[in-house]
Every structure is written in C-alpha cells, then in structure tokens.
Amino acid sequence: MVAETQKRPPQVEMAEEKNNAAVKSSNRTSLLLLGGVTAIVIVALALGLGLGLGLKHHRHDGAATTNPKTSSAPSPGPTAPSSASESVQSWRRSTLEYDLDMNWDINASPTIRLFNFTISEIQAAPDGILRPLLVINGQFPGPLVRVNRGDRVLVNVTNQLSNGTALHWHGLYQNGTNWMDGTVGVTQCPIPPGTSFLYNFTVESQYGTYWYHSHYSSQYTDGIVGPLIVHAPEEATTRESYDFDQVILLQDWYHDLSAALMPGYLASGNENTEPVPDNGLIQGTNYFNCSLYANDSGYTCQENSTRAVFAVTQGKRYRLRLINTGAFTEFDFSIDNHTLSVVEADSTLVQPVAVTRLPIHVAQRYSVIVYTNQTSTNYWMRAQMITDCFSDDNPVLNPDVQALITYTNTTSEPTDSVDWSTALDLVCKDLSPSMLTPAVVEIAPSPNNAFRIDVSFQIGAYALDRAYINSTTWTAAKDPTLNQAVAGLKADNSTFNALGLSSAFDKASQFVISIPEYQVVDLLINSLDEGAHPFHLHGHQFWIMASGTGDFDWNSYARLNTTNPMRRDTLTIDAYGWTLIRFRADNPGLWALHCHISWHMEAGLLMQFQGRTDLMSHWTIPSDVLALCST
Numbered sequence: 050m051v052a053e054t055q056k057r058p059p060q061v062e063m064a065e066e067k068n069n070a071a072v073k074s075s076n077r078t079s080l081l082l083l084g085g086v087t088a089i090v091i092v093a094l095a096l097g098l099g100l101g102l103g104l105k106h107h108r109h110d111g112a113a114t115t116n117p118k119t120s121s122a123p124s125p126g127p128t129a130p131s132s133a134s135e136s137v138q139s140w141r142r143s144t145l146e147y148d149l150d151m152n153w154d155i156n157a158s159p160t161i162r163l164f165n166f167t168i169s170e171i172q173a174a175p176d177g178i179l180r181p182l183l184v185i186n187g188q189f190p191g192p193l194v195r196v197n198r199g200d201r202v203l204v205n206v207t208n209q210l211s212n213g214t215a216l217h218w219h220g221l222y223q224n225g226t227n228w229m230d231g232t233v234g235v236t237q238c239p240i241p242p243g244t245s246f247l248y249n250f251t252v253e254s255q256y257g258t259y260w261y262h263s264h265y266s267s268q269y270t271d272g273i274v275g276p277l278i279v280h281a282p283e284e285a286t287t288r289e290s291y292d293f294d295q296v297i298l299l300q301d302w303y304h305d306l307s308a309a310l311m312p313g314y315l316a317s318g319n320e321n322t323e324p325v326p327d328n329g330l331i332q333g334t335n336y337f338n339c340s341l342y343a344n345d346s347g348y349t350c351q352e353n354s355t356r357a358v359f360a361v362t363q364g365k366r367y368r369l370r371l372i373n374t375g376a377f378t379e380f381d382f383s384i385d386n387h388t389l390s391v392v393e394a395d396s397t398l399v400q401p402v403a404v405t406r407l408p409i410h411v412a413q414r415y416s417v418i419v420y421t422n423q424t425s426t427n428y429w430m431r432a433q434m435i436t437d438c439f440s441d442d443n444p445v446l447n448p449d450v451q452a453l454i455t456y457t458n459t460t461s462e463p464t465d466s467v468d469w470s471t472a473l474d475l476v477c478k479d480l481s482p483s484m485l486t487p488a489v490v491e492i493a494p495s496p497n498n499a500f501r502i503d504v505s506f507q508i509g510a511y512a513l514d515r516a517y518i519n520s521t522t523w524t525a526a527k528d529p530t531l532n533q534a535v536a537g538l539k540a541d542n543s544t545f546n547a548l549g550l551s552s553a554f555d556k557a558s559q560f561v562i563s564i565p566e567y568q569v570v571d572l573l574i575n576s577l578d579e580g581a582h583p584f585h586l587h588g589h590q591f592w593i594m595a596s597g598t599g600d601f602d603w604n605s606y607a608r609l610n611t612t613n614p615m616r617r618d619t620l621t622i623d624a625y626g627w628t629l630i631r632f633r634a635d636n637p638g639l640w641a642l643h644c645h646i647s648w649h650m651e652a653g654l655l656m657q658f659q660g661r662t663d664l665m666s667h668w669t670i671p672s673d674v675l676a677l678c679s680t
C-alpha cells in the first residue's frame with residue numbers, strides 16, 4: 050500500500066482505491082461528485098434565450114453600469130446529470146480524489162510520499178467561460194496531497210509555464226526547512242520556465258486541513274490550488290463522529306487572467322477597486338448563463354458547464370473539509386435544512402458548535418459535520434458571496450454559488466429547498482473567536498515582546514494604489530530575504546542579528562521584525578483601512594488574544610484571558626479594527642505575514658518575521674534552492 054503510494058501518480062492511486070472500495074461494498078455511500086460532465090444543453094439554451102439580455106462586460110473600464118433587474122435575478126442553471134453516458138472533460142480532475150477514503154491508515158509508520166506536479170497553461174472553461182487556466186498535471190483543481198504526520202513529502206514541480214512559479218504549503222510549519230516554504234521574494238526565487246524543482250520536507254507536529262497554492266504574484270488565482278490533508282493517530286476519536294470525509298474547495302472566479310486584471314487595479318487613482326469576481330466555483334465547477342455576455346464580448350461561452358453534485362445517503366454523518374481557495378471573496382457557507390457542526394478551524398480541532406451559516410474568508414479552512422437526517426430529496430449547498438465587501442457591482446455575477454446535495458442520486462433541481470431565514474453577513478468578518486474553543490487545551494504563554502503594525506492603503510508618489518505596513522509597501526525582493534539573511538549572518542554582519550524592526554533589508558519594500566532568540570511575541574495588527582483583510586502567518590499558528598475596533602487600550606494588556614484562546618493561521622482583521630495575536634517565535638527563518646487577498650498582497654500588504662537567527666547562522670541553503678536565483 051505504502052510502496053504503491055510512492056510510485057504511482059496520486060490521482061491514479063486514489064481512483065483505483067475508489068474502484069476497489071466500490072467493488073468491496075456495492076452500496077458505496079460516499080459523497081460522490083458528479084460535477085463537470087455533459088449538461089442538458091437544450092434546457093440551458095432555452096434559459097439563455099429566455100433571458101437574452103446581451104449585457105456588456107464593463108469591469109475593464111471600471112464604470113459599473115449595473116442593471117438591477119439582471120444582477121438580482123438568480124439564474125437557475127443545470128447541474129450535472131448522472132446518466133451513464135456522461136463524459137468528463139479531460140482537464141477536470143476527478144474530484145473523487147477529494148472523497149477521503151476512510152480506510153486510510155492514520156497509524157502507518159512514516160513514509161515518503163512522492164508527487165510529480167507538471168504545471169502548464171491551457172484553455173479551459175471551469176464555469177463555461179473559456180480562459181487561460183493554469184493546471185497541475187493537466188487538470189484543475191490541483192491533486193490531493195494526503196499524508197500522515199511524520200511523512201516526508203517530495204513534490205517534483207516541473208514548470209511548463211512561460212512565467213516562473215513556486216508552491217507554498219499553507220499552514221505547514223516547515224520547521225528547519227524555511228527554504229521549502231515556497232514564497233517568492235522571501236524564501237526562494239521563482240522556479241524558471243522549463244525547469245524542475247523538488248520540494249522536499251517533512252510534516253512534523255501538526256495535522257488537519259491545509260492547502261497548497263502558488264505564491265508567486267497573484268498566480269494561484271488562475272488555477273494553481275489544491276488540498277493538503279495531514280492525518281495523525283490522535284484523529285481516531287474525531288473519526289468516530291463521522292462516516293465520510295470530503296474535501297470541498299470554494300473559490301471566487303474571474304473570466305480573465307489575474308495578470309490582465311492587476312494593472313487596472315493598481316492603476317493611479319483607483320483606490321479600493323479590487324476586481325469583482327464574475328462567478329464562484331464549488332469543487333472547481335459552476336454554471337454560467339452565457340446570455341449575460343453579448344456576442345461581441347470577446348468571451349467564448351460553453352453553455353454546458355454544470356454545478357457540482359454530491360450524492361449522500363440518509364442517516365450518515367459527513368465531515369466536509371471546506372477550503373476557501375479564492376482570491377478575494379468571503380463566503381457564507383450553508384446547506385438548506387441542514388445545520389453545520391463546526392469541528393475544525395484552519396487545522397485546530399474545536400469543540401463542536403452548531404451554525405446555520407459559516408463565514409469563511411480567503412485561505413481559511415473549516416471542517417463541519419453534516420448529519421443527513423432530512424427528507425430523502427435534493428437540497429442546495431450554498432456558498433454565498435458577502436458582496437458588501439465588493440467596491441462595485443458586477444452585472445454578470447450571481448453571488449449565490451450553489452452545488453447540489455442529493456439523497457436520491459439524481460440531479461433534479463430541488464423545488465422546496467429554501468435558504469435559511471437567518472440573515473446573511475453584511476460585513477466581512479470571521480466567525481467570532483469566542484465561538485471557537487480549541488479541543489486540545491493550551492494556555493497561551495506570557496509574552497516577551499510586543500509589536501504593533503499599522504495597515505493602510507495610500508496613494509503614493511506615483512499615485513499608484515499601494516498597501517502599507519507602517520511606511521513599507523512590499524514588493525518581492527529579487528534576492529529573497531532568506532538568502533540575504535543567511536549570507537549576512539554567515540558574514541557575521543550584526544545588523545541581521547538585532548532584535549526588532551530590522552535595518553538589514555531595504556526598508557522601502559521589506560518590513561522585517563527580527564526575533565534572534567526564542568521569544569513569545571505579541572503583535573497588534575491595527576488596520577486603518579475601511580476593508581476587512583484575511584491575514585495569514587506562515588510557519589506558525591497564533592493565539593487570538595483580543596480584537597476590537599478603534600484603538601487598542603494597552604491598559605487592558607495585563608488582563609488578557611490566556612486560558613485556551615482560539616489558535617489558527619489565518620484570521621480576518623475587521624475594517625478599522627485591531628487584533629492582538631500571540632505566537633511562539635520558535636521557527637528559524639523568514640516568515641511572511643500578509644493579507645491573503647491576491648490583489649492586496651500584490652499591492653504590498655506583506656511583512657516578515659525573522660525567527661531564531663541563532664539557528665539560522667549555522668544554515669547553508671541547499672544549492673538547488675540557491676540555483677533558482679542564478680538564471
């Protein structure tokens with residue numbers, strides 16, 4: 050079993066496991082995804098003719114001319130039929146892979162898991178609109194990376210793009226292998242076109258739901274995303290609370306390459322005009338009503354794209370591992386008539402808490418357990434965009450992104466599936482940390498040091514829309530800061546070894562706080578911006594100590610509740626809000642802390658922590674990592 054895992058492509062392995070499982074139990078009852086297959090073209094055409102609006106796509110000139118009649122009308126559209134004749138497009142990854150086989154051995158002894166990832170650009174239509182799509186091994190979304198804690202992971206990335214690339218393993222500590230963190234300008238140079246690079250790291254002291262994505266400019270927005278699941282023996286108890294384990298990717302979607310949208314966003318005088326998504330995807334697929342674009346829109350629309358379908362069996366418990374792999378949008382996730390029991394946030398197991406709607410911002414993960422105890426019929430799963438966080442209307446956008454939950458293994462659209470009457474969120478905000486109590490109790494240790502950063506957007510000297518951490522706006526360093534630091538430490542240059550805001554890097558573009566020896570660090574992230582920002586800290590989990598709006602009252606600092614506060618790796622800083630996070634700066638290397646909204650990171654919303662220079666001073670960066678910078 051283990052040997053096979055190492056030798057064969059992961060998607061083949063998983064597909065075969067499915068087949069074997071299906072043979073063993075004829076009434077296989079797992080959540081089965083039927084998305085991305087031939088659709089009911091006639092029905093779709095009829096709908097298209099019925100609406101026949103021929104709207105022009107206005108995003109590029111920034112002038113939103115919304116037709117309220119069209120933007121408010123939720124367009125019903127086809128879901129995938131389950132007939133035996135269905136043909137899955139070859140670039141659609143079989144998301145059967147994302148149905149996690151419960152026979153996986155969580156107690157297996159550590160092994161090596163090898164994956165070959167060839168990254169290339171194709172033309173494909175995840176939601177019906179043909180566009181350039183960046184794919185791994187020819188398919189979208191990315192392959193499942195599933196390992197046990199203690200395993201060594203080898204991912205051989207072959208870059209067949211015309212641009213560079215790099216892969217980041219979101220949420221993994223990379224303790225001792227900072228150069229495998231995959232962050233361009235921080236831990237590596239991009240992998241040049243036409244070359245291969247081997248990511249080689251072990252997964253230590255953590256397990257749960259993670260993901261991976263390109264960390265080169267806004268590139269992940271164009272398709273390079275996938276789930277990363279780590280198992281551990283401690284999961285045995287949790288596993289008793291569900292019968293099936295299913296990864297579900299949620300993401301906003303654009304009909305243009307992010308590189309085509311970026312210049313408009315960053316252009317002078319355009320404050321807060323993030324590109325508004327054109328659609329959303331669940332499991333990499335959705336329906337789009339082609340008639341919303343005029344014939345001369347320049348887009349090619351295939352009216353045969355479908356929504357994802359999840360087949361369930363009544364009376365079972367399904368763990369859904371939700372991952373927001375999107376660029377910009379926070380979703381309210383829900384399933385009509387089914388409550389969600391939240392059991393994991395990022396990779397932290399939490400005491401179960403029941404909700405009807407779950408806000409999930411970019412890069413966050415949640416596991417929910419759903420009990421299929423309703424009437425044997427079909428229901429909508431919804432990922433509803435919190436559109437108040439958009440600066441504009443997009444007339445082609447249907448913000449109520451849907452997939453089908455079917456008890457009857459059919460694709461018929463439900464007639465009596467109604468959205469919860471509970472209100473949708475009006476602002477982008479996390480599920481309150483007070484609702485999340487880690488199942489494994491930890492007392493936050495006392496801090497040795499506290500820092501504050503101010504987050505803002507400013508129109509700079511050239512009137513570009515740039516984001517700032519204090520007075521630094523990040524751009525990727527040509528020579529990664531890790532490389533600079535290791536070289537500086539090797540040369541005994543003491544500026545790389547001083548505590549606090551570092552003067553060793555170009556302060557205009559690199560805001561680095563250095564913690565030379567192990568310390569527990571508090572960071573007050575203070576936002577002066579009117580938008581909400583999902584911040585992610587690489588290489589660590591942090592405790593959420595306190596949050597609020599206005600100014601933090603340092604008089605309250607001594608009274609913080611240190612009893613088992615929520616810990617995670619991605620949290621939303623509210624509009625004009627502040628959050629105090631605490632973490633152990635025990636991980637050597639340079640670690641990004643950044644807003645995960647693709648547009649904002651590219652606008653400069655990134656700072657770094659430099660940890661454990663006492664250990665880094667002994668480092669030699671592997672030659673293959675350094676070689677990435679010499680082309």
Ligand SMILES: *[C@@H]1O[C@H](CO)[C@@H](O)[C@H](O)[C@H]1NC(C)=O
Nearest residue numbers: 055056057058059163164165
């Ligand atoms: C990965 O590619 C190598 C050749 O480069 C091949 O030997 C190996 O079997 C492949 N492994 C998997 C899991 O695909």
Ligand SMILES: *[C@@H]1O[C@H](CO)[C@@H](O)[C@H](O)[C@H]1NC(C)=O
Nearest residue numbers: 077078079081131360361458
């Ligand atoms: C749904 O039907 C298909 C055949 O159309 C079958 O392969 C699959 O196992 C069924 N799924 C469930 C959950 O019953």
Ligand SMILES: *[C@@H]1O[C@H](CO)[C@@H](O)[C@H](O)[C@H]1NC(C)=O
Nearest residue numbers: 086087088136137138351353
């Ligand atoms: C959808 O339509 C396009 C264009 O007509 C076609 O190339 C593609 O094969 C179709 N896909 C499926 C799954 O039928």
Ligand SMILES: *[C@@H]1O[C@H](CO)[C@@H](O)[C@H](O)[C@H]1NC(C)=O
Nearest residue numbers: 165205206207244245246247
């Ligand atoms: C990675 O893949 C490339 C291209 O297939 C191959 O040449 C190279 O040997 C592989 N590297 C490793 C370490 O498997």
Ligand SMILES: *[C@@H]1O[C@H](CO)[C@@H](O)[C@H](O)[C@H]1NC(C)=O
Nearest residue numbers: 201202203247248249250251
């Ligand atoms: C991966 O890294 C480990 C530790 O540095 C090393 O022993 C091993 O040879 C590397 N594996 C490959 C395939 O390069």
Ligand SMILES: *[C@@H]1O[C@H](CO)[C@@H](O)[C@H](O)[C@H]1NC(C)=O
Nearest residue numbers: 170181211212271306308309
């Ligand atoms: C590659 O990078 C260039 C320059 O940034 C950009 O114009 C182009 O669109 C990129 N290609 C893709 C596929 O992202």
Ligand SMILES: *[C@@H]1O[C@H](CO)[C@@H](O)[C@H](O)[C@H]1NC(C)=O
Nearest residue numbers: 385386423424426465466467
């Ligand atoms: C879903 O719940 C609503 C009440 O909240 C009920 O009216 C409706 O009949 C239910 N639908 C189904 C299909 O069970």
Ligand SMILES: *[C@@H]1O[C@H](CO)[C@@H](O)[C@H](O)[C@H]1NC(C)=O
Nearest residue numbers: 388389390419420421422423
């Ligand atoms: C279904 O289970 C949920 C808990 O997941 C419970 O709140 C609800 O009352 C149950 N509904 C029915 C119809 O049994």
Ligand SMILES: *[C@@H]1O[C@H](CO)[C@@H](O)[C@H](O)[C@H]1NC(C)=O
Nearest residue numbers: 500501502503518519550562
């Ligand atoms: C960032 O700026 C704020 C406001 O001026 C200041 O209080 C804080 O100390 C600065 N942070 C660092 C790390 O220098």
Ligand SMILES: *[C@@H]1O[C@H](CO)[C@@H](O)[C@H](O)[C@H]1NC(C)=O
Nearest residue numbers: 537540542543544552553554
């Ligand atoms: C130490 O590094 C800083 C920042 O890179 C540089 O300005 C300085 O010249 C270096 N000092 C020595 C003695 O090399």
Ligand SMILES: *[C@@H]1O[C@H](CO)[C@@H](O)[C@H](O)[C@H]1NC(C)=O
Nearest residue numbers: 483485486610611612613614
């Ligand atoms: C501190 O937090 C814990 C865990 O959430 C909670 O049980 C306790 O009541 C809180 N203590 C105070 C004084 O608020």
Ligand SMILES: *[C@@H]1O[C@H](CO)[C@@H](O)[C@H](O)[C@H]1NC(C)=O
Nearest residue numbers: 222224225254635636637664
């Ligand atoms: C990382 O490794 C260092 C030793 O190199 C250790 O002290 C620290 O606890 C580790 N951190 C984590 C999160 O595993």
Ligand SMILES: [Cu+2]
Nearest residue numbers: 582644646649
């Ligand atoms: Cu942001």
